[in-house]
Amino acid sequence: MSTLYIRLPSKAAADSLGPGMPLYCQYAFASNGGAVEREGVAALSELAEPVGKAQQVVLLLAASDVTLLRVKVPPLPPAKLRAALPNLVEDDLMSDPAECVVVAGDTLHDLRTVGVVQRSWLELLARTLHALGARRVSALPSQLCLPFAGDGVSAAVTEQGEDIEVAARLAEQDGIGLAIMADQPESAAFDVIQSLTALVPQAVLTLYVPQSRLRDYQDSLHLVPAQEERIKLAPDSWTQWIGGAADVSLDLMSGLAGAAGPQFNWRPWRWPLALAAALLAINALGLNIEWLRLKREAEALRAGMIQTYRSTFPKDQVIVDPLAQMRQKMTTAQRESGQIAPDDFLALAAAVGDVMRGVAPGASPIAALEYHDRSLTVKLKPGSSVPVEPVRNALAARNLSISQPDTGVWQIRSAR
Known part of the structure; x- marks a missing residue:
């Protein structure tokens, strides 16, 4: 299944854009086997072609936009758990749970991982992608898409102008995001390293940085020789993000009703x-x-x-x-003028008499005749056996029709 991966900047970075300014994102188009066929940076509104081509779109939300909580959750059915989650995490949130999307993830060491993201931001992303022709949309916390380093910590830096986003995976089911504002553009790499050493004072740290900025981070790391042994720098690549996203089950888009499900692409059918x-x-x-x-x-x-x-x-x-x-x-x-109409009693009775003499010669099988509403009702004697088809054919020759409303009862009308 072809997949389009999009690494989004933080909501704060998007809000800081002026009116009409596009939101630029890193993206990668992967084939069914996970091989990257195409990657680059483009405005989200300009991704209609790869979005419409991909069978699935995976959003890697900025780590600073997603709060990961470790909560002890009682055993509840999925429907009741979704209803109870906002109340379970209310004390850990700084905003109203009604304004957030709260989704439960995997359980580890009797604690459930819970992801929280602002509802309005996620809804805006879902509407934008569906408008671009997306069929199926997933939204994953980028901090959980980083490689799991065991006892160590892995982190990645995303730079977009003056906005610097750092995602850190602290444990198998835990991670955090940092938005860093550098004092000077030249000191951005040093500020990132300083912030990470304060966040992770002792554990081994693997820091993934943009390929073009690898030399700057190496020079900044030399300024803190005490950290060179435990901080390892590596170039960032889509391979690690795609591999990490495949192991993440916490889909925040599932918290929006109908947004994560497959959407029919109407564009080719216009x-x-x-x-x-x-x-x-x-x-x-x-x-x-x-x-x-x-x-x-x-x-x-x-x-x-x-x-x-x-x-x-x-x-x-x-x-x-x-x-x-x-x-x-x-x-x-x-x-x-003295003429008899075809549906008069005399005309109908005479026709029936002629037909019965030809079909059933001898004693008459007729018990009674009744005339009502221009139709003649013929009641046969009990036990009499008169074939209906010869009678029907003979009456049809006289423009009359016959029906059997009951056993032993005929109703004869004019067929004109």
Whole structure:
């Protein structure tokens, strides 16, 4: 899985930037095997291309922005532990726990590692990266990504202008960050060494410094000969950060609901979605045009039917359904002239009688006839067996239909 690693400056350094000034970060793009394919320094807003290409983005938060606590935590389910953590660490924080993201890490020597970071800063980073097209985002404390030196201490220096950030890993699950303001740019290396010797007065210290500044730190270390034996200088490289990040389970981004999960990257789908939306709009427009055409045809047809009805029956003023009213008038006229309508009782009964004589000659199997709502209900005698299909075919030849609402009961209607 390709991963983009970003080492962020501290929040204080970001806040000190003027309006519109970009936040520059060190980054490295690693392949599936962890090999660094590309590295450099760029503004966070200019990393859209590697962010969109990477399957995962790992933020190495400045050590001074993350507070690591060692807390004795009662055995609780994960959901209850997340709810209880702010109360457990409230006394150790200088800010309101509601303004912080509090995440539990690994347990060592009966103490749980807890990471705390300012919520607004983490939310801003999450929104920025998702806006750049990040699919999955993790945020790790940079002090825990340093190599674990056993009984010793490992530290790394990040310099960005006048802002100097020092991350120190004091133990397997403990670390700290220092923001150092040098009196003079020339004395920055000496100030870093002095601060670290005060923080770590006795343990062996491995200090990783930028490759371009290695000579300056060596010269500054010579100024304190008593520390040369226990302080070892080494060039900083992305290899150690990537290897250390692989062993860190404390993901601070998991404290933001939904921020650490995979995000669907809509950027490659912009043009296909725009094309699909355009096709839908064209189809909808075509359907609306066709509907309007059919509506006009229906209105013209109805107007013609109404005109024909009015010319035939000029005395009728109320016209609701000209076709049904025309059929009703024709049926009434046929009855008044002595003609039998196809759905009259006599017509239906005569047709049934003719059909039954052909299908079931001999004694009639009909027990009763009922006429209601222009349909004839035929009740058969108990025990009589009359095949339905021949009756159905014979009635269909006379434009009649048959249905069976119940056993031994037929309902016959006009099919016209």
